[in-house]
Amino acid sequence: MLSSILIFLAFGVLTGLTTVLFGFGGGFVIVPVVYALALASGSGQDAMLVAVATSTAVMIVNSLSASLAHWRSGRLRTDLLFPLAAYIGVGALGGALLATRVPDAVLHLLFIAYLAITIVDSLLRRGFISRSPGTVERRLGPVATSAGGLGIGAVASFLGVGGSIMTVPLLRRLGLPMATSAAMANPLSVPVSVVGAAVYALALPMGTGSLATGRLGYIDLLAMAGLLAGSLPTIAVAKRLVGRMPDRIHAIAFIALLVVVLASMLLIRPA
Structure with a gap:
């Protein structure tokens, strides 16, 4: 028990750091650990569904905390948040409901597959690693906003990774700096985490996944508490690092972290 708490605290610190720097909300760190x-x-x-559900619940607090810090620093672009956030919330409902009906081994495999696709896409498609001087920002059209928002919400809640895995590359290719893209990923993860966590908390009948077992539905409350104990103080400190990292290095670090997570998930064998 004590060793598990210490592990959650340690990875909570890493979760807080990645939340601020990459907008992850913790998802890509939390899922492999839990x-x-x-x-x-x-x-x-x-096990995989518990990991996804717990990650989604932790993201509620982490994303809100980081969003507040970014808002105070003036990095949030409200003109880009809406109506994209609303569509993301709707998509998140479908993704979370689907995740409760997918076999655990399949969920594990899809998590790995999506990570791999994102890494390859970010490396090969122009506009993510390098942002040319004088790049003009573009806007999403109505169709791209609605379809993209629904897709982001569905995939993010299904895998328990917030919206960063899709919103950061999307905003990056629209011409935004990496620091702004990562900052925007936090408020865009809020509708995913709120809707997804509600579904996962209510997915089991009372008594099946009860509080007596340390769970609320599929959410592991002990893991959630330990991760938040480590992440929240880190978010408060790490917010000072945003904007200090060179844009290209920031983008490469985003991909490097995904590679580390992919490797860890490949090493973990399903039951």
């Missing part, structure tokens, strides 16, 4: 510990504890049947 998944591995759930498997080790014998919860193999629904």
Whole structure:
């Protein structure tokens, strides 16, 4: 028990750092950690879903905290938030409901597949790693906003990764600096986390995944508490780092972290 708490605290610190720098809300750090510990504890049947659900719940607090810090620093662009955030929230409902009906091994495989696709796409498609001087910002059209928002919400809640995995590359290719793209990913992760966590918390009948077992639905409350204890103080400190990292290095670091997470998920074998 103590060792698990210490692990959650340590990775909570990393979660807070990635939330501020990359807009992850913690998803890509939390899912592998909770998944591995759930498997080790014998919860193999629904270990991946517990990891996704717990990650989604943690993101509510982390994304709101980081969004407030970015708003105070003036990095949030409200003109780009709406109506994209509303469509993301609607898509998140469908994605979370679908995740509760997918076998755990399939969810694990899809998580790996999406990570790999995102890494390759970010490396090969122009506009992510390098932002040319004098780049003119573009806007999403109505169709791209609605379809893109629904897709982002569905995938993000289905995998428990917030919206950053899709919104950061999207905003980057619209011509935004990496620091702004990462900052915008936090408020865009809020509708994903709120809707997704509600679905995962209510997905099990009362008594099946009760508070007596340390869960609220599929959400692991002990893991959530430990991760937040480490992430929230880190977010308060790490917000000072935003904007100090060179744009190209910031983009490369985003991809590098995804590669590390992909490698860790490939090493973890489903039950």
